Amino acid sequence: MKTSVLALVIVVVGVIGVALFLVLPRQGATIPTEEAKIPTEAATIPTINIGATEYSFTIPETVPGGLVKLNFVNNGQEDHHAQMLRLNGGVTFEQFQRTFEEAMQAVPVEGDAAFFRIEEIAALAGGPPPTSPGNANEVIQNLEPGNYVLLCFLEDPEGIPHMAKGMIGQFIVTPGPAVMPSPPGAQATVELGDFAFVNVPDFAAGKTILQVTNSGSQPHEMIVLRLKGISADQLFEILSAPPPPPGEAPPPGPPPFEGPLPVESAGGIQAFMPGETAWTTLDLSQGEYVIVCFISSPLHDNAPHLTLGMFHAFTIN
Numbered sequence: 473m474k475t476s477v478l479a480l481v482i483v484v485v486g487v488i489g490v491a492l493f494l495v496l497p498r499q500g501a502t503i504p505t506e507e508a509k510i511p512t513e514a515a516t517i518p519t520i521n522i523g524a525t526e527y528s529f530t531i532p533e534t535v536p537g538g539l540v541k542l543n544f545v546n547n548g549q550e551d552h553h554a555q556m557l558r559l560n561g562g563v564t565f566e567q568f569q570r571t572f573e574e575a576m577q578a579v580p581v582e583g584d585a586a587f588f589r590i591e592e593i594a595a596l597a598g599g600p601p602p603t604s605p606g607n608a609n610e611v612i613q614n615l616e617p618g619n620y621v622l623l624c625f626l627e628d629p630e631g632i633p634h635m636a637k638g639m640i641g642q643f644i645v646t647p648g649p650a651v652m653p654s655p656p657g658a659q660a661t662v663e664l665g666d667f668a669f670v671n672v673p674d675f676a677a678g679k680t681i682l683q684v685t686n687s688g689s690q691p692h693e694m695i696v697l698r699l700k701g702i703s704a705d706q707l708f709e710i711l712s713a714p715p716p717p718p719g720e721a722p723p724p725g726p727p728p729f730e731g732p733l734p735v736e737s738a739g740g741i742q743a744f745m746p747g748e749t750a751w752t753t754l755d756l757s758q759g760e761y762v763i764v765c766f767i768s769s770p771l772h773d774n775a776p777h778l779t780l781g782m783f784h785a786f787t788i789n
């Protein structure tokens with residue numbers, strides 16, 4: 473998704489600015505300039521730039537709380553994403569780092585379940601979705617103040633998750649402005665439920681600001697993938713195959729497919745908590761797509777949500 477919604481936001485902010493200008497009482501030249509400026513500034517959602525490459529993030533040390541637009545640019549050679557986590561109150565970056573390293577060491581023995589210990593000290597807090605090299609994605613989120621980390625779970629060609637190669641970022645969210653900017657105007661909405669994508673709109677080609685609400689009781693995500701020479705049924709079969717036991721390589725051939733999955737990252741938003749709403753800009757063209765939630769459910773033997781119903785195929789003509 474190379475293009476941005478900046479132009480639209482400028483238009484929206486402009487419209488709000490004009491509306492406020494029309495609605496606010498005018499007192500001629502007696503209004504001090506500072507006061508007159510406040511409504512326009514409060515209506516702007518600040519943009520935070522996040523960069524990704526092999527294997528690190530760039531992000532400002534501090535980010536203002538409240539509604540922010542996260543503009544994620546992949547400057548690398550591999551796909552990257554930025555799953556954000558908000559550390560529980562009192563948890564330091566050092567404590568997170570220690571827990572994270574212990575979890576990574578436990579993966580060969582415990583498998584993906586080792587990551588649940590990270591969730592004991594942090595909450596999944598959304599973030600930009602998988603993004604292919606040279607491309608960008610935008611999400612708008614309401615950030616609570618606190619200590620945050622970014623993780624890239626995507627794997628290198630050897631199957632090692634990027635976060636194990638140092639792809640961890642950190643930032644602090646400071647208290648938000650007294651007057652919140654207005655939420656972005658969405659053209660479509662979708663809900664993430666237990667365990668289904670609910671009220672999925674008819675996606676159209678071109679740009680759509682999609683409002684995404686987690687109406688379930690578990691964290692969920694919405695990852696959009698474009699299919700390249702594979703059917704949705706075939707992809708489902710591959711993704712829902714049980715993973716090999718921890719520490720074991722996948723069984724040798726005959727493969728359904730070898731090498732990287734024949735899919736392309738097409739936007740979405742990383743996992744966030746129940747009751748929260750966020751926005752993501754989709755820019756889709758003609759083709760076959762699926763929406764997937766890869767989060768696993770501790771209540772269902774760690775089965776990925778995609779096997780419980782969070783796998784939705786659609787076509788754009």
Ligand SMILES: [Cu+2]
Nearest residue numbers: 692693765777
């Ligand atoms: Cu889910």
